[in-house]
Amino acid sequence: MAKKEYDTFILIELSQVPEDKEMEIIVRDLTPEDRRYKYRSFYATAMISKSESKYPDRLWVRLGRGQLQEKPWSVKILKEVNKFSY
Amino acid sequence: MPYTVFKDNREFIKALEANDDLVTIQQEVDWDLEMGAIVRRVCEKKSASPYFKKIKDYPGFEAFGAPLATYKRLAIAMGMKPDASVPEISNEYVKRTTGDPVKSILMDKKKAPCKENIWTGKEADLFKLPGPMVHDGDGGRYLATWHFVVSKDLDTEFVNWGMYRQMVFDEKTMVGPVLPFSDMGKMFYGKYVPKNKPMPFATVIGCDPLSGVAACAPSPIPEDEFTGMLMGAPVELVKCETNDLYVPAHAEIIIEGEVLPDIKIDEAPFGEYTGYRTSPREPRTVYRVNAITFRNNPIVTVSNMGVPTDEGQLLRSFSLGLEMRKLLESQGIPITGVFMLPESTHHLVVVGVRPAYSGIASQIANLVFGSKLSPWFTMVVVVDNETDIYNKDEVIHALCTKCHPIRGIRKYEQAPGTPLYPFADPEERKWSRGSQVLFDCTFPLDWPKASIPIKVSFNNVYPKEIQDMVLKNWKSYGFKD
Numbered sequence: 071m072a073k074k075e076y077d078t079f080i081l082i083e084l085s086q087v088p089e090d091k092e093m094e095i096i097v098r099d100l101t102p103e104d105r106r107y108k109y110r111s112f113y114a115t116a117m118i119s120k121s122e123s124k125y126p127d128r129l130w131v132r133l134g135r136g137q138l139q140e141k142p143w144s145v146k147i148l149k150e151v152n153k154f155s156y
Numbered sequence: 157m158p159y160t161v162f163k164d165n166r167e168f169i170k171a172l173e174a175n176d177d178l179v180t181i182q183q184e185v186d187w188d189l190e191m192g193a194i195v196r197r198v199c200e201k202k203s204a205s206p207y208f209k210k211i212k213d214y215p216g217f218e219a220f221g222a223p224l225a226t227y228k229r230l231a232i233a234m235g236m237k238p239d240a241s242v243p244e245i246s247n248e249y250v251k252r253t254t255g256d257p258v259k260s261i262l263m264d265k266k267k268a269p270c271k272e273n274i275w276t277g278k279e280a281d282l283f284k285l286p287g288p289m290v291h292d293g294d295g296g297r298y299l300a301t302w303h304f305v306v307s308k309d310l311d312t313e314f315v316n317w318g319m320y321r322q323m324v325f326d327e328k329t330m331v332g333p334v335l336p337f338s339d340m341g342k343m344f345y346g347k348y349v350p351k352n353k354p355m356p357f358a359t360v361i362g363c364d365p366l367s368g369v370a371a372c373a374p375s376p377i378p379e380d381e382f383t384g385m386l387m388g389a390p391v392e393l394v395k396c397e398t399n400d401l402y403v404p405a406h407a408e409i410i411i412e413g414e415v416l417p418d419i420k421i422d423e424a425p426f427g428e429y430t431g432y433r434t435s436p437r438e439p440r441t442v443y444r445v446n447a448i449t450f451r452n453n454p455i456v457t458v459s460n461m462g463v464p465t466d467e468g469q470l471l472r473s474f475s476l477g478l479e480m481r482k483l484l485e486s487q488g489i490p491i492t493g494v495f496m497l498p499e500s501t502h503h504l505v506v507v508g509v510r511p512a513y514s515g516i517a518s519q520i521a522n523l524v525f526g527s528k529l530s531p532w533f534t535m536v537v538v539v540d541n542e543t544d545i546y547n548k549d550e551v552i553h554a555l556c557t558k559c560h561p562i563r564g565i566r567k568y569e570q571a572p573g574t575p576l577y578p579f580a581d582p583e584e585r586k587w588s589r590g591s592q593v594l595f596d597c598t599f600p601l602d603w604p605k606a607s608i609p610i611k612v613s614f615n616n617v618y619p620k621e622i623q624d625m626v627l628k629n630w631k632s633y634g635f636k637d
């Protein structure tokens with residue numbers, strides 16, 4: 071199965087981003103089955119790596135004003151976190 | 157008296173077509189950037205409005221781009237002749253909106269076009285609507301770019317329509333900035349949040365053109381009644397399905413739900429009206445959706461904020477300038493007009509005045525900077541009544557020759573601002589802190605008459621008989637213009 075692709079906005083210095091640690095991030099789904107859901111955002115508990123091959127899915131990185139970084143990272147989504155009570 | 161105006165966007169689209177100001181695109185376009193890129197180019201080239209008949213992944217939906225990005229379209233929307241000049245449109249707008257507000261009327265739900273389709277529960281899913289990815293790099297798909305949000309005060313009958321952008325987060329959630337000094341900001345953060353109460357809202361997408369104009373106008377008159385004044389006839393409203401708010405019956409799409417008081421989520425970046433992506437991605441106001449109602453084959457409106465000129469710049473400049481005009485006239489200041497330049501992204505306003513007494517430019521600046529309008533603009537240029545405020549060449553000439561580089565400029569610090577100012581530093585943006593400046597382009601009254609420079613122009617330094625003779629002989633001299 072082709073890798074899934076997500077992206078995320080990193081609002082701190084890229085060098086400060088912790089790798090290989092469970093953390094909560096917002097990601098956007100770039101490859102949903104139904105294309106109408108492209109860019110759906112969700113909070114996720116995930117582990118990320120700056121290596122493209124370490125985790126199963128690809129993670130594209132954007133900076134605070136939308137600047138896309140050339141090289142993707144990789145991500146393992148552990149679970150989607152629901153922030154709403156209904 | 158009703159004017160020739162349009163009860164919905166469908167009639168307006170037909171009028172644009174009749175005036176050769178519409179391009180109907182039958183070819184399928186992608187909601188993911190292609191549609192946005194087309195609308196952006198339309199704004200930059202001042203081309204006709206695009207009417208998209210086929211959107212990828214969304215059969216049955218249509219879209220209408222750059223609905224009011226030119227004065228020509230504004231004139232058509234007001235029922236005026238398409239080539240009406242800016243002063244003509246301005247005077248008509250001031251005439252219609254001065255006087256008695258026109259109360260809205262209610263329409264039977266069964267007859268309301270916006271109720272032709274009703275989705276509730278799981279079916280009310282935002283991804284079933286063709287929200288465009290407007291610019292590459294935006295924080296999400298912005299379904300609401302030319303629209304308005306209806307809300308009601310917690311303790312009074314006051315209802316607000318305001319244009320506050322909304323990004324789709326997930327199936328049921330939208331998010332956007334609601335600035336604290338906006339009417340909805342004061343309502344929500346001042347009343348609902350302290351009581352931890354969700355605030356009902358209704359987002360209206362694809363409203364008639366004048367409701368859109370009213371929703372982004374900074375008038376103190378309730379926007380539905382203001383629309384009625386612009387139309388010369390009451391707006392027809394219908395009650396929402398899941399709350400007690402009322403929305404325009406002829407609108408294309410209504411999204412109903414609640415603004416949550418206890419959570420904020422990340423929104424932005426987004427291409428903004430200043431022509432930059434400036435305001436930070438940060439936690440902003442959250443809208444949860446309960447229902448979506450819409451007309452058959454609904455037409456989504458798409459505005460594309462960026463470098464001038466889009467409808468945000470054009471209409472906000474137009475209505476901010478004219479509200480300033482009403483304010484200054486109400487104070488008896490002998491102004492000759494107010495014009496805010498759309499190309500300034502509504503940051504610069506030109507005020508023409510008869511310099512009847514010393515300090516008049518400061519008085520003007522104090523009034524407009526001290527008003528509710530002030531967070532949205534930064535520069536006031538006061539010119540005398542010899543300068544045509546609508547003529548950019550004349551304004552630049554006055555600015556560069558009559559404004560003393562030190563004594564003619566007055567700075568106003570510690571003003572309210574917005575997070576959207578590209579020139580502001582990150583801390584200023586975070587706290588919406590602004591600063592403002594007056595350029596006084598009037599010659600001081602205390603100068604001896606003989607020392608006052610004389611403007612050297614054809615109209616000013618030749619006797620009338622010479623001017624008449626030259627004008628009469630112009631063609632015979634050999635000039636073709």
Ligand SMILES: Cc1cc2nc3c(=O)[nH]c(=O)nc-3n(C[C@H](O)[C@H](O)[C@H](O)COP(=O)(O)O)c2cc1C
Nearest residue numbers: 318319320321333334335338339340372373374468
């Ligand atoms: C296209 C467009 C988008 C806007 N987006 C926002 C927004 O996201 N948040 C905001 O506070 N104001 C926004 N504004 C400005 C408000 O619409 C404007 O201040 C309006 O007058 C609101 O009315 P109010 O006087 O009821 O607050 C936007 C204006 C336009 C034209």
